[in-house]
Amino acid sequence: MTKHRADYPCVLPGDPAWIDDARYVQEILDCLAAAAAAAHDHGKPDKYVLAHLPYQVAADTLDRVRSDMPPARRGAVFLMALPAFELEALWEVLGVLRRARDADDDAEVYDLVRDYAMRCFTPPRGVDEVVADLERILAVLSLDIPAVRTVATTLLLEGERGDAFRCARDELFVAWRAAGLTGIPGS
Template identity: 40%
Template sequence: MLPSLPSWIADVRWLDLMLLDQLAGAAEDTIEDGPPLPDAPYQAAAAAINNLSAALPLDGPPSTAQDSVYLKAVPAWEIDALWQVLVVLRQAQAGTPDTAGLRDLLDEIATYSSPIRTPDDAITTLERVLAVLLLDIPAVRTLATTLILKNPWNTAAEASAAEIHAAWRAAGIRPGPADGN
């Protein structure tokens, strides 16, 4: 389940265009003091976010559909790659010795990105996206089953949607300025 909030969709697009694409390129170039992972996880994480971004509408949902959801299957290996990149970014944020090049790259990305985001913002954005992708509660399965089988919307589906939205809010995924709120 993916939120239809334009602010969340914008976060996915930012990760796609600004952060993960840059990290994958740097890993591929094997710059001195570069990202302390082989390039495969960066490439897989960039591809995962690109696939996710491509599955979401460019302009977000109609203004009447702010509480709607999108159903998208994401392979476990892509989530694992995103998780590996997040761990390395957190290590760079903490200042571990072998991540100096990555810290410098994060600072550069933050400086030149649009909108401007700090390295901490970049990590928080990736954490929010992973929180959505990793949400594994019965409500997700109930709502996914309803949507896949095109069952009628009922009280169980409504309760599941409310539970999913509550879990997203708890993870910091809330309507923001881009959502008209």
Template identity: 35%
Template structure:
């Protein structure tokens, strides 16, 4: 295994509303991937079509049948998958400003869709020792006290 592709833990919320959102965001990313692939232009939507596709597949496929609202799940993801997800989130974030390069992406998706996708992708923050005491804000409130070490 390549040292840059060591699996990284990611904490994700669980529950029917987050699952539904992740499924929709996966479809949005797939739409961008298809548009980018059709045009054969790796810069038109800020990141290559394959990056959009890797992110779309992971986000869409992470949905579980665990519908308890007070749970979270831990996924171990290869670094290249997290990089793809964060590249797509960064591209979506660029559409909110006055970035000329992001205009084509902004024109492909409405602002509400871009905002929802960006918020969902923000949950995919890799856990590190320094993040132990500050879990991602997208996680549900823990039904137990978080230990600080």
């Protein structure tokens, strides 16, 4: 889970493909938010496990990250601060999706995600793909290694981008590739 602080510094790849390719995840979360709100209005607040707000916060966070990404620049990094509650909502939603995928009594969530992902996207997606893509997004947004702090500090202070910065940036590239991101230098 995220640390309890107002903002969480995220160092992101300069190529927005890592988040643009997962736009469909945002659409699914918007759909879950609407379904959870409707279920609440009909006296079934637990039908989709969570209230609509965590789903909507998670969807809005993905939208904001996508829209705030600068134009693609291979080898660049981008600094963004996310409020901790947004990361917590994403983690909470991921937990629900994992339990639904693993058939832990979240049948309504599973059915909605499966049907929406299979019927509304080209190519069709499975629940496993939705979970994997959200995990990949969170691996980037929640990465907490010393290299993140080095790069974030350098970017915040507009410091010298010397060897320490380049080494830290390269460590980020390695971590992102390990998380399954493509288009990262060195891949």
